[in-house]
Amino acid sequence: MDIEDxxxxxxxxxxxxxQIQRKIRETARKVDxxxxxxNLVLIGVLKGAVNVMTxxxxxxxxxxxxxFMSLSSYGxxxxxxxxxxxxxxxxxxxxxxxxxxxxxxxxSGNTLHWLEGYLLENKxxxxxxxxxxxxxxxRRKWDxxxxxxxxxxxxxxxxxxxxxxxxxxxxxxxxxxxxPSVYQQERM
Ligand code: IMP
Ligand code: MG
Numbered sequence: 239m240d241i242e243d244x245x246x247x248x249x250x251x252x253x254x255x256x257q258i259q260r261k262i263r264e265t266a267r268k269v270d271x272x273x274x275x276x277n278l279v280l281i282g283v284l285k286g287a288v289n290v291m292t293x294x295x296x297x298x299x300x301x302x303x304x305x306f307m308s309l310s311s312y313g314x315x316x317x318x319x320x321x322x323x324x325x326x327x328x329x330x331x332x333x334x335x336x337x338x339x340x341x342x343x344x345x346s347g348n349t350l351h352w353l354e355g356y357l358l359e360n361k362x363x364x365x366x367x368x369x370x371x372x373x374x375x376x377r378r379k380w381d382x383x384x385x386x387x388x389x390x391x392x393x394x395x396x397x398x399x400x401x402x403x404x405x406x407x408x409x410x411x412x413x414x415x416x417x418p419s420v421y422q423q424e425r426m
Contacts, residue, residue, distance in 0.1 A: 251413075262290065266297035281338070340368075
């Protein structure tokens with residue numbers, strides 16, 4: 239769905255479909271150049287990374303295995319709890335591989351900090367890097383090196399292109415800031 243379908247629920251559009259696709263296309267080009275289809279595995283964190291993963295692999299000119307993990311740190315609310323729960327473990331072998339984690343957003347960095355350690359130590363990946371479509375630097379609790387930076391955004395709750403509020407809006411083709419009235423009730 240597009241922005242017209244959610245006009246009443248959003249405060250403003252943050253990134254258009256075109257801006258999102260351009261960034262992902264540029265990143266695909268760099269990934270092709272840097273890895274050349276050799277030894278690379280793309281890992282997506284469910285469910286938010288599905289849209290970014292699909293677009294990224296579609297724009298790439300090299301091929302490689304992909305895998306997914308389902309993690310949760312948020313529970314029901316807006317703040318990361320810091321505790322990571324594995325809902326579903328990795329479904330591809332990354333031992334000795336160069337892993338690129340594909341993410342919707344890095345917020346506190348809790349998820350990514352944990353996942354990098356898990357892939358290197360438990361799954362014996364050779365290298366681990368990350369492409370987050372979005373990043374909220376002001377919220378960061380960990381010093382994380384972002385090899386393929388997406389867009390840096392302010393500390394606002396955003397939805398669309400994989401990002402959800404209570405499991406909705408993931409299928410929006412752009413990224414928008416939700417109207418406070420949509421979630422005000424729950425925050426009190
Ligand atoms: P972390 O705090 O970096 O661990 O972020 C973990 C996860 O929180 C992200 O992968 C998203 O699924 C979710 N998240 C963080 N900020 C937002 C937001 O603004 N909208 C929707 N989901 C978010
Ligand atoms: Mg996520």
